[in-house]
Amino acid sequence: MHGEFRPGESLTLRGIGKMFDVSMTPSREAVRRLVADGGLILSASGRVSTPELSNERIEELASIRALIEPELASRALPRAHIALIERLQTINGTIAEMVAKHDDVGYIRANLEFHRTLYLRAQAPAMLALTETVWLQLGPTMRALYARLNRTEVPHNHRLIVAALRAGDEPGLRLAVRSDVTGGLRMLTV
């Protein structure tokens, strides 16, 4: 999910086991879970690798994000106290640090934390879980994107999201979230 693996990277059960000092059994269970969620793909012969998404698939996943995430943001809006908004601004600060350090994985992690922090307020665990499933599928691909473009600042849409939250502007919030979600992924499709 955080882009620690590149698209198409292949993994082995024994290798994963060594990473975490466990035997093959726990590796297999973890892999099975990730495969179920689309975070890893299983070849016909049972080999495991990170997904290499086609452009169509990327667009589809972006559509799903554009469908669900504005809804989550909208549900979070009535419950967004000032403490939450400040927390989001702090995370934006972290994002700025990651941009400065050119830490791609850190950037993705902080970016997703921004969204998750907001959506947690929606009190919609199943919807959030579904969204995280989509993030999981996009992880390796997002890494490939952010490594390519050279960001200089925090995404503009994050500031728009915070502003809309402050103003209680529901349509503005939906639009800002939608733009933030589709904006980054649009440049993924080569």
Add this chain to the structure above:
Amino acid sequence: MHGEFRPGESLTLRGIGKMFDVSMTPSREAVRRLVADGGLILSASGRVSTPELSNERIEELASIRALIEPELASRALPRAHIALIERLQTINGTIAEMVAKHDDVGYIRANLEFHRTLYLRAQAPAMLALTETVWLQLGPTMRALYARLNRTEVPHNHRLIVAALRAGDEPGLRLAVRSDVTGGLRMLTV
């Protein structure tokens, strides 16, 4: 997904293994996969059971269906030839049979097949997979519902869906799908 298990039913790895004449290992992997998708829940001590959904959770899952499924139907609409529409009507016939036989599991299975057949035309595999994840979570609960109410005919909304497809009526299709999806689940919340 098809409601073969009641909500809160508990399963054991060794028991599942016996069902399919395999050892614990394949059972564990299958269970892990279903747990990842929310089709089964894992207690703190590792015991496995089917989920007993709260009313809030049922409403949330219904919202997700109401959000995604009209989108899938809408994407399928331009590609819905006459052959597809006839296939949907055939499935409606199967549903009528299941109603007559009071076969709850068969009813759920045919009902989901109706939706899946339509959505497959949307050419959106990730979106369909997400939707099936939701169906999976609702499976045991749907069984509990359909066993309770005594249906006498095919759901009216299924006929509306077919009519909207024939007419190429996109707003009507979205509405019919949305009604079909939320209608059944509304009476679940006791």
Add this chain to the structure above:
DNA sequence: TTCCTGCGTTTGTGATCACATTCGCGCGCA
């Protein structure tokens, strides 16, 4: 009757093994 306490049984966990399949690299041939 109700609650608590033990204890035997059931259950999940992680490790390990044998085996069939597949991969990938190098050799040899054209």
Add this chain to the structure above:
DNA sequence: TGCGCGCGAATGTGATCACAAACGCAGGAA
């Protein structure tokens, strides 16, 4: 130089085992 064949290494699969934890039922105390 390019292509196909073959063999050894690597990999996933399913089974089994030892062990610790949890469960659930029975018996006893209040």
